[in-house]
Amino acid sequence: MKISLIxxxxxxxxxxxxxxxxxxxxxxxxxxxxxxYKKWTVADKSDEIQLALIESSQQSDVILMTGGLGPxxxxxxxxSLADFLMRPLVFNTVQKDHLEKILKPRGIPVTEMQLHQCxxxxxxxxxxNQMGTALGxxxxxxxxxxxxxxxxxxxxEFIMKHSVIPKLRNYQxxxxxxxxxxxxxxxxxxxxxxxxxxxxxxxxxxISIAYLxxxxxxxxxxxxxxxxxxxxxxxxxxxxxxxxxxxxxxxIGIGETxxxxxxxxxxxxxxxxxxTAESCTGGYLAHRITSIPGSSDYFLGSVVAYQNRIKEALxxxxxxxxxxxxxxxxxxxxxxxxxCCRKFNSDFAIATSGIAGPGGGSPDKPVGTVWIxxxxxxxxxxxxxxxxxxxxxxxxxxxxxxxxxxxxxxxxKEFLKVDN
Amino acid sequence: MKISLIxxxxxxxxxxxxxxxxxxxxxxxxxxxxxxYKKWTVADKSDEIQLALIESSQQSDVILMTGGLGPxxxxxxxxSLADFLMRPLVFNTVQKDHLEKILKPRGIPVTEMQLHQCxxxxxxxxxxNQMGTALGxxxxxxxxxxxxxxxxxxxxEFIMKHSVIPKLRNYQxxxxxxxxxxxxxxxxxxxxxxxxxxxxxxxxxxISIAYLxxxxxxxxxxxxxxxxxxxxxxxxxxxxxxxxxxxxxxxIGIGETxxxxxxxxxxxxxxxxxxTAESCTGGYLAHRITSIPGSSDYFLGSVVAYQNRIKEALxxxxxxxxxxxxxxxxxxxxxxxxxCCRKFNSDFAIATSGIAGPGGGSPDKPVGTVWIxxxxxxxxxxxxxxxxxxxxxxxxxxxxxxxxxxxxxxxxKEFLKVDN
Numbered sequence: 001m002k003i004s005l006i007x008x009x010x011x012x013x014x015x016x017x018x019x020x021x022x023x024x025x026x027x028x029x030x031x032x033x034x035x036x037y038k039k040w041t042v043a044d045k046s047d048e049i050q051l052a053l054i055e056s057s058q059q060s061d062v063i064l065m066t067g068g069l070g071p072x073x074x075x076x077x078x079x080s081l082a083d084f085l086m087r088p089l090v091f092n093t094v095q096k097d098h099l100e101k102i103l104k105p106r107g108i109p110v111t112e113m114q115l116h117q118c119x120x121x122x123x124x125x126x127x128x129n130q131m132g133t134a135l136g137x138x139x140x141x142x143x144x145x146x147x148x149x150x151x152x153x154x155x156x157e158f159i160m161k162h163s164v165i166p167k168l169r170n171y172q173x174x175x176x177x178x179x180x181x182x183x184x185x186x187x188x189x190x191x192x193x194x195x196x197x198x199x200x201x202x203x204x205x206x207i208s209i210a211y212l213x214x215x216x217x218x219x220x221x222x223x224x225x226x227x228x229x230x231x232x233x234x235x236x237x238x239x240x241x242x243x244x245x246x247x248x249x250x251x252i253g254i255g256e257t258x259x260x261x262x263x264x265x266x267x268x269x270x271x272x273x274x275x276t277a278e279s280c281t282g283g284y285l286a287h288r289i290t291s292i293p294g295s296s297d298y299f300l301g302s303v304v305a306y307q308n309r310i311k312e313a314l315x316x317x318x319x320x321x322x323x324x325x326x327x328x329x330x331x332x333x334x335x336x337x338x339x340c341c342r343k344f345n346s347d348f349a350i351a352t353s354g355i356a357g358p359g360g361g362s363p364d365k366p367v368g369t370v371w372i373x374x375x376x377x378x379x380x381x382x383x384x385x386x387x388x389x390x391x392x393x394x395x396x397x398x399x400x401x402x403x404x405x406x407x408x409x410x411x412x413k414e415f416l417k418v419d420n
Numbered sequence: 421m422k423i424s425l426i427x428x429x430x431x432x433x434x435x436x437x438x439x440x441x442x443x444x445x446x447x448x449x450x451x452x453x454x455x456x457y458k459k460w461t462v463a464d465k466s467d468e469i470q471l472a473l474i475e476s477s478q479q480s481d482v483i484l485m486t487g488g489l490g491p492x493x494x495x496x497x498x499x500s501l502a503d504f505l506m507r508p509l510v511f512n513t514v515q516k517d518h519l520e521k522i523l524k525p526r527g528i529p530v531t532e533m534q535l536h537q538c539x540x541x542x543x544x545x546x547x548x549n550q551m552g553t554a555l556g557x558x559x560x561x562x563x564x565x566x567x568x569x570x571x572x573x574x575x576x577e578f579i580m581k582h583s584v585i586p587k588l589r590n591y592q593x594x595x596x597x598x599x600x601x602x603x604x605x606x607x608x609x610x611x612x613x614x615x616x617x618x619x620x621x622x623x624x625x626x627i628s629i630a631y632l633x634x635x636x637x638x639x640x641x642x643x644x645x646x647x648x649x650x651x652x653x654x655x656x657x658x659x660x661x662x663x664x665x666x667x668x669x670x671x672i673g674i675g676e677t678x679x680x681x682x683x684x685x686x687x688x689x690x691x692x693x694x695x696t697a698e699s700c701t702g703g704y705l706a707h708r709i710t711s712i713p714g715s716s717d718y719f720l721g722s723v724v725a726y727q728n729r730i731k732e733a734l735x736x737x738x739x740x741x742x743x744x745x746x747x748x749x750x751x752x753x754x755x756x757x758x759x760c761c762r763k764f765n766s767d768f769a770i771a772t773s774g775i776a777g778p779g780g781g782s783p784d785k786p787v788g789t790v791w792i793x794x795x796x797x798x799x800x801x802x803x804x805x806x807x808x809x810x811x812x813x814x815x816x817x818x819x820x821x822x823x824x825x826x827x828x829x830x831x832x833k834e835f836l837k838v839d840n
Contacts, residue, residue, distance in 0.1 A: 005461075010630060010641075010643070011630065011632050011641070012442070012443070012446070012459075013446055013455060013456040013457070013458075013459065014446055014447075014450050014455065014456075014599070015442075015443040015444065015445070015446030015447030015448075015449075015450055015456075016443075016447075016601075016632065016639070016641075016676075017443070017632065018438060018439075018440050018442075018443045019438075019439060019442065019443070020438050022432070022435070022438075022439065022461070023432070023435040023436075023437070023438045023439070024435065025435070026432070026433055026434055026435030027434075027435030027436075028435075029435075030434050030435055035433060035434065036433040036434075036435075037433070037463070038433070038460065038461065038462050038463070038468065038472075039432075039433065039459075039460070039461035039462075040458065040459070040460060040461075041425075041442070041458065041459035041460075041461070042458050042459075043457070043458070044630065048458065051479075052458075055475060059471075108610075111610065111614060113610065113613060113614065114610065152633070154808065154810070154813065179434070181436075190528075190531065190533065190534065193533060194531055194533065197533075210430055210431065210464065212431050212436065212437065213572065219436070221430075221431070221436075223430065256436075276703075276724075278703075281707075282706055282707055282709070282710025282711070282715075282719075283696075283698075283703030283704065283705070283706025283707040283709075283710060283722050283724065284703065284707040284710075285703070286702055286703025286706075286724045287701075287702055287703040287704040287707045287815075289702070289703075290702025290703060290704075290724075290726065290776075290815075291702070291811070291812060291815070293777070293778050293779060293811055294779060295702075295726075296726050296727065296780075299702075299726050300726055300727055300730055301723065301724040301725045301726040301727065301730045301734070302703050302722070302723075302724035303721065303722075303723055303724075303734075304696075304703065304706045304710075304721040304722035304723075304724070305721045306710065306715075306716050306719050306720055306721040307716065307720055307721065310720055310721045310764060313763075314721070314723075314734075314763065343733075343734065344730060356710075357713070358713050359713060359714065388574065390574070391711070391713055392711060393574065395707075395710075395711070
């Protein structure tokens with residue numbers, strides 16, 4: 001079953017919005033062992049939508065569409081789909097009842113503009129949307145399935161999860177695609193490739209390898225396709241095992257995981273607590289850590305100290321260090337770790353201080369200079385980085401490398417056994 | 421000049437990675453008054469890449485490609501492009517010199533795998549990449565331009581900014597597309613539409629309107645296309661003025677802006693300082709605020725208090741309140757604002773406390789219950805929200821609504837004049 005995706009929206013082609021819907025849809029489809037074959041992103045224009053429908057229906061069996069279903073003037077997807085399928089738009093009372101059910105409790109009257117929403121291509125199966133006014137649409141014609149969903153992320157996600165995925169399951173059969181990923185830190189793509197590829201010479205042709213690098217991390221993904229899922233799973237396990245053994249000290253996890261998730265697992269497993277003291281990361285490190293459900297079990301909190309006097313007042317960094325060496329210094333981040341451990345009474349702390357930019361750089365400490373420290377009250381390690389000239393990238397890289405360094409630090413098992 | 425984009429990468433179609441490159445490219449192109457006409461996202465497979473090249477070259481003049489240029493096994497873009505253009509791959513010494521220039525200072529030897537990178541389609545103009553080993557490629561054939569760039573975001577961005585955009589400028593002429601955006605908070609899409617569309621009845625056909633809603637915010641975008649840029653700009657200004665006047669109290673800014681940017685402007689203008697006390701947002705609010713360059717001028721810092729004892733110790737929330745009403749209560753966020761203003765000696769503070777989920781909910785306080793407080797030591801306002809069951813969405817919505825509420829609070833001019 002070949003599945004295509006058509007994303008409709010000027011705002012995406014203009015770069016005003018990052019298209020996160022496509023990733024959400026791809027993940028949901030992938031969990032069913034399916035894969036998005038190809039994606040079109042087109043403007044809010046009827047002829048462009050129809051051209052994408054022509055191309056995608058020639059190349060695939062299921063065409064998922066998102067965007068352009070709503071009460072305002074830029075709603076043209078439905079009309080384009082009806083024209084393409086050569087079906088009339090007819091007034092649909094299911095959509096009208098739904099509209100009233102959503103709006104009445106909020107005391108909002110149904111306007112003429114909103115009644116336009118109730119015109120739906122003939123013989124459409126409407127898909128429930130408990131998150132908004134526009135229902136999803138499921139249309140079958142000449143062996144193809146056309147699905148149209150609103151572009152609002154949580155509305156689209158509701159319809160995908162509750163209607164589209166269950167319905168697709170009924171259609172699915174035959175060829176399976178399965179994946180497994182090894183998540184590494186601290187090694188480059190080329191080094192990994194040169195170490196593992198000689199070990200994978202005998203890997204069968206129906207398994208392929210890909211490398212996905214980002215900020216000190218590389219994900220190595222094996223993909224197998226075929227009909228014998230059990231056998232494919234065994235093969236993947238075997239080759240994943242080979243990769244894991246070769247890269248052992250750098251493997252942070254297997255499968256869909258993240259630095260913050262693996263760090264959390266490690267802390268929870270050993271009943272240790274963590275707090276952060278952040279200058280240049282400005283709360284982003286705490287945000288990454290607290291994005292994990294249950295992080296309150298091991299994460300106590302953070303002090304974001306964006307000015308020197310706050311570093312003194314809340315983290316007990318000495319005025320002498322700030323005067324003599326500045327806030328972006330090894331001595332300062334060491335004091336921040338100590339002060340943070342004390343303030344939160346935590347086992348461990350991570351501290352960041354740097355020049356995120358674009359202003360604030362000097363010849364000595366150019367934009368992108370970042371000091372990171374991590375450890376306990378008694379055992380602290382530090383590292384200096386020279387990142388880029390871009391503010392957001394510096395913040396993200398600082399947080400990623402701070403977690404990588406601290407994860408490696410925790411992994412020295414003897415250390416975890418010692419009580420702090 | 422019609423510009424297409426082909427994004428290559430299994431990882432995007434699998435949903436493992438959100439495609440931020442497309443938004444970056446679209447923005448850079450848009451700044452030149454150009455627009456991405458259409459985007460294809462395809463798998464790392466030669467026949468899929470070639471099919472996308474056939475489709476896009478039939479429909480556009482410039483084909484930008486990103487992804488699949490690198491030293492490892494999954495590098496097939498170059499081969500597919502060469503096959504499509506029917507050009508041989510020839511060994512290119514410019515690429516080889518560049519490879520050595522990047523790797524030598526790092527003490528990395530040039531491997532056989534990397535030398536493969538030096539085979540480039542015949543008659544290609546190579547584009548400088550100071551961020552990585554793979555140079556960009558610019559190929560002209562039969563009146564079309566083909567550009568291939570690596571998928572690593574900062575490498576792609578470097579090549580776009582330093583080579584592709586300047587070269588495209590030389591080709592550009594004729595039709596212009598211009599946009600302007602009004603950024604509002606606190607109104608729904610339908611309410612806005614019903615208020616402004618009657619005022620825009622006489623808007624000429626070459627100007628179109630679109631609504632981009634998200635978390636309490638709606639961006640209203642007008643797009644004009646034509647050849648007389650000066651006249652179009654005047655027309656846009658006129659209609660933007662009409663919209664702005666009608667929605668005045670809810671307009672946060674004009675053009676490409678954000679809540680955190682407008683909030684920062686307001687604080688800076690009035691020489692006021694802000695700190696945050698965060699529970700459920702876990703540092704994300706501070707991160708949003710500190711993502712703005714120069715935010716250290718008005719933002720002092722944050723206390724992320726992820727446990728009750730930290731709320732007591734660092735923010736002086738009384739134990740009685742925590743015992744009697746819990747951390748997710750109006751009384752608690754009020755104390756957090758007071759404690760935060762005192763701790764940081766700030767003019768203002770914002771506090772959040774809620775149940776982000778997925779665990780921790782109760783019948784009384786289900787997942788998604790969030791209390792927000794904001795103000796000064798002496799004047800504090802609060803609001804309770806009931807968001808969704810999704811953790812990340814709850815964190816993001818809490819931060820957005822906290823900034824919206826605080827922005828509205830600050831806008832009461834008399835308040836800003838009073839010293840705190």
